[in-house]
Each structure stands twice: as C-alpha cells, then as structure tokens.
Amino acid sequence: MGLVGVQENGDGEMALSLGNKNKYKRMDSELSDDFDDDVSNYHHQLERKRSTRKYVLACAFFASLNNVLLGYDVGVMSGAIIFIQEDLKISEVQEEVLVGILSIISLLGSLAGGRTSDIIGRKWTIAFAAVVFQIGAAIMTLAPSFQVLMMGRVLAGVGIGFGVMIAPVYIAEISPTAERGSLTSFPEICINLGILFGYVSNYAFSGLSVHINWRVMLAVGILPSVFIGVALFIIPESPRWLVMQNRVEEARSVLLKTNENEKDVDERLSEIVAAAGTSNGEKTEERAVWHELLNPSPSIRWMLITGFGIQCFQQITGIDATVYYSPEIFKSAGIENNSKLLAATVAVGVTKTAFILIATFLVDRVGRKPLLYVSTIGMTVCLFTLSLSLGLLGNGQLGIALGILCVCGNVAFFSVGMGPICWILTSEIFPLRLRAQASALGAVGNRVCSGLVAMSFLSVSRSITVAGTFFLFSLLSALSVLFVYKIVPETKGKSLEQIELLFQNENEWQASEVELGDSEHLVQKA
Numbered sequence: 001m002g003l004v005g006v007q008e009n010g011d012g013e014m015a016l017s018l019g020n021k022n023k024y025k026r027m028d029s030e031l032s033d034d035f036d037d038d039v040s041n042y043h044h045q046l047e048r049k050r051s052t053r054k055y056v057l058a059c060a061f062f063a064s065l066n067n068v069l070l071g072y073d074v075g076v077m078s079g080a081i082i083f084i085q086e087d088l089k090i091s092e093v094q095e096e097v098l099v100g101i102l103s104i105i106s107l108l109g110s111l112a113g114g115r116t117s118d119i120i121g122r123k124w125t126i127a128f129a130a131v132v133f134q135i136g137a138a139i140m141t142l143a144p145s146f147q148v149l150m151m152g153r154v155l156a157g158v159g160i161g162f163g164v165m166i167a168p169v170y171i172a173e174i175s176p177t178a179e180r181g182s183l184t185s186f187p188e189i190c191i192n193l194g195i196l197f198g199y200v201s202n203y204a205f206s207g208l209s210v211h212i213n214w215r216v217m218l219a220v221g222i223l224p225s226v227f228i229g230v231a232l233f234i235i236p237e238s239p240r241w242l243v244m245q246n247r248v249e250e251a252r253s254v255l256l257k258t259n260e261n262e263k264d265v266d267e268r269l270s271e272i273v274a275a276a277g278t279s280n281g282e283k284t285e286e287r288a289v290w291h292e293l294l295n296p297s298p299s300i301r302w303m304l305i306t307g308f309g310i311q312c313f314q315q316i317t318g319i320d321a322t323v324y325y326s327p328e329i330f331k332s333a334g335i336e337n338n339s340k341l342l343a344a345t346v347a348v349g350v351t352k353t354a355f356i357l358i359a360t361f362l363v364d365r366v367g368r369k370p371l372l373y374v375s376t377i378g379m380t381v382c383l384f385t386l387s388l389s390l391g392l393l394g395n396g397q398l399g400i401a402l403g404i405l406c407v408c409g410n411v412a413f414f415s416v417g418m419g420p421i422c423w424i425l426t427s428e429i430f431p432l433r434l435r436a437q438a439s440a441l442g443a444v445g446n447r448v449c450s451g452l453v454a455m456s457f458l459s460v461s462r463s464i465t466v467a468g469t470f471f472l473f474s475l476l477s478a479l480s481v482l483f484v485y486k487i488v489p490e491t492k493g494k495s496l497e498q499i500e501l502l503f504q505n506e507n508e509w510q511a512s513e514v515e516l517g518d519s520e521h522l523v524q525k526a
Helices: 002-063 065-088 092-120 122-142 146-174 177-184 186-205 210-220 223-231 239-244 248-258 263-275 289-294 298-316 319-324 326-333 338-366 368-393 397-428 432-487 496-504 506-512 516-525
Strands: none
Touching (some): 002 177, 065 092, 065 122, 065 186, 065 223, 092 122, 122 146, 177 397, 186 397, 319 397, 319 432, 326 432, 338 368, 338 397, 368 432
C-alpha cells in the first residue's frame, strides 16, 4: 500500500509538475501573442502616420501651385520688363502700370474668391484660378502691343487673386493641428520657388532676340498651371466646406485620410460641426457674413485688425519693390551690365527660397511670434543699411557688395517670418463661417499695397532717390515690429476652433502672448 501511495504521490507530483510547465507554456504563449499584437499595431500606426503625412503634403503642394504662378510673374517681370520696354517702346509710367496692375487687379479675384469658394468649393476654386491665369498668360505671350499686353495682364491678375486667397484657406482646413503652420507656409514656399524660376528664366532666355526673349519668359509661366489639372484627381475637398454643405459623412472620410489617429476624427468632426453652426445636418440662423464683417463684434474686429494689418505690413515694407525692381536697385549700386544684373537677381531668388524652407521647419516648433520678431527686426536693419549704402557709398565695389548683401538679407529675413506667417495667421484666425470672405479681405489688402508700392516705386525713387525710398521702407518696417508686439497673438499648437475662442477670451490671449524676450532667446540659441 505504501508503495502504491508513493507511486500515486509520485504520479501526482509529476502531474503537478507537468501542469505547471503547461501553465508556464500557456502564459509564455499569451505574452508572445500580446507582444506580436502590439508590434503589429505599432507598425500599422507607423504606416498610417507615414501615408497620412505623404497624402497631406501632396494636397498642400498641389493646392499651392497657383502661388508658383504669382512668384514666377514677380520674378520674370523684373527682367522681362527691360526687354518689353525696348521692344514695345513703352514709357516709364507705362512700365510702372504694367508691373503694378497685376497686384491691383488681383484684388478682384481675391474679393470674388471668398464667395466663389463658398459656392463651388475650395478645390474647384483652385482649378478656376489656374484656367483664368492660363488664358491671361497666353494673351501676354502673343501680345503685339502694350494694350493687348495689359489685357492679358488683367486676366492673369484675376487668376492670381483667386489663387493666393484660396490656397492658405484650403491647406489650413485640411491640415492636422500640429502641422498646420508648416503646411500653410507651402504657398509662400511656392511663391519663392516661382520667383527663383522667374529669375533663372530671365537669365536663361536673355540671349534671345529682344522681340522673342520676353515672350518666351512669359510663356514658361503657363507650365505650372498644367499640373493643377493632375492635382484635381488627387486632392480632396475641404472637410470644413463639406460640413458647411451638410455633407458630414464625406467630411468624415476626408478627415480619416488627413488625420494620423482615427480616434481623433470624430472629435475633430464634432468641433467642425459646432464651429460651422450645424447640428444633425441643420444650419442655425446666422447673421449675413458681410454684415457681420462690416458690423463686427469686438472679437471679430480684433481678428480683422490682426489679419488685415499683417497683410498690409507684409507689402508696405517694400518686398515686392525689392523683387520687381532688383535690377534697378543693383544698377543704383553700380552694376551696369544687363547679364550681371540678372545674375545678381538669381542670388536674391536663391536666398529667398532657402530661408522660406527654414521658416517651414521652425514655425510649428518655436511659434509664430518669435519668427515674426526676428523677421521684422532683421528687415528693418537691412532696409536701413541699404538706404545708407546707396546714399553714402556710391557706385564702388564696396557699395555693390553691401547693396547685394542687404537685398539678400532683407529677403532672407522676410522669408523666415513675415512672408509665410502672414498667410498662416490670416487662414487660421477667423471663424469657419467667415474664413473665406475674411481671408479674401486680407488678400485684397495685401494685393492693393503690393500694387501701390510696385506702381509708385520708380516715381518715388526719382523724387527722393532710391536710398530715400528704402529709408522710408525701413521706418514702415519698424512700425511692423510694434504691430506684432501689440496686436498679433500666438496660435501655435491650437486647433482652428480653439483659436476662435482665443480671440473671444482676452485673458487667455494675454496668457498665450509670446514676449519679445522669447525671440531674443531664440536668436541667442541660433
């Protein structure tokens, strides 16, 4: 009996031992399965993040192609006008009108763009802008006289007006909050790329006959708009516009493509629906948009001052004069050969493009206001130094070198802050119900100021000298520093709907302000 008991105990112990081993094996198996699931989920999330980012980047780039047209026109006209003047025998006043009229006329496109984009959508407004510009560019290329050239310029201006107004709005509305600043700077990147292409085109085709070279320069500007046709098959409609049309499910499908985390989609959609004033597909009663803009509440008034003001300061500090008339500026500094003049402008274009890429990298990391401080202060110093150089150093080698350095420095500081952030702020500070029209008003202010500066630069320079003109620009740039300090809030890291609440809550605004010392700290770190 005892032997049997021992055997039984032995069997029992063995069974227990085997049971424990099986238990451990099962636990190891479960842990392994859980680990495999975690790894699989991680890879899935990583892959989704990459594909979403690529998709949003593609949308932002294609939506910004119209801005390449604006940049190309600005860059190419600085050189083409030399040969147009020689070929068509136009006067200096006609030269100013030809250069500046595009910016003035573009305000018609910007004004109409807000309402148009609310009716036909952001996506198809981008397409319409490209078509109108193509027609205008074709007319300019074939123009036999100044009058026909002006007709083409007017049409091109309307197309550009639509394009510069709608691109930042569209990108802001499809972008994830964390990357909205860098993505909304894409239009400014494309403007700078266009300017560089325009400068290179001037230099490349300047060797052709006077009757042909400027026509080829202008014709090349049609090419970017062709790619917009391809873009229409890639980019989606703005989810916020879809919500305004009560197409909530379509908006949700777009948000699923443009947001990295699926869990955030429903929350973002609820915020958009609330901001649009809709509930279960029903629109609430709102005051007419233009009535609200013309009779604004205190918070809307502050938004308008911020958006319209930053747009105007972007242009009255003379950036378009610097770009359009850089050959004239370098001629005042002492460069006389046309080929050398155009080569110097290429250096300006390269500098402008390089520094806009720096801004794109920093804007969502350090914020809008620190970059605006660095930008406006740097521009003020460069403009003031340029005025001293042109006025005191004459036409020697030192004057030429300092002139080129100051012009390149001015466009560099512009590109790192005032250039892109102007459009970023305008596209993100207004409520959804007002965003398109309010952004259009900002674009109008920008284009009017640009046109006035471009159309008066030569005349003012003849009256008070080029040096005196840039001294005036430096004073206006100094005022822009004060404007940024007093008026502009920090919007980094906030959703579009949170920014709307920021303007409604003055205390929260003050708490979010970035002081001048922060930008000084940024400069010290750099």
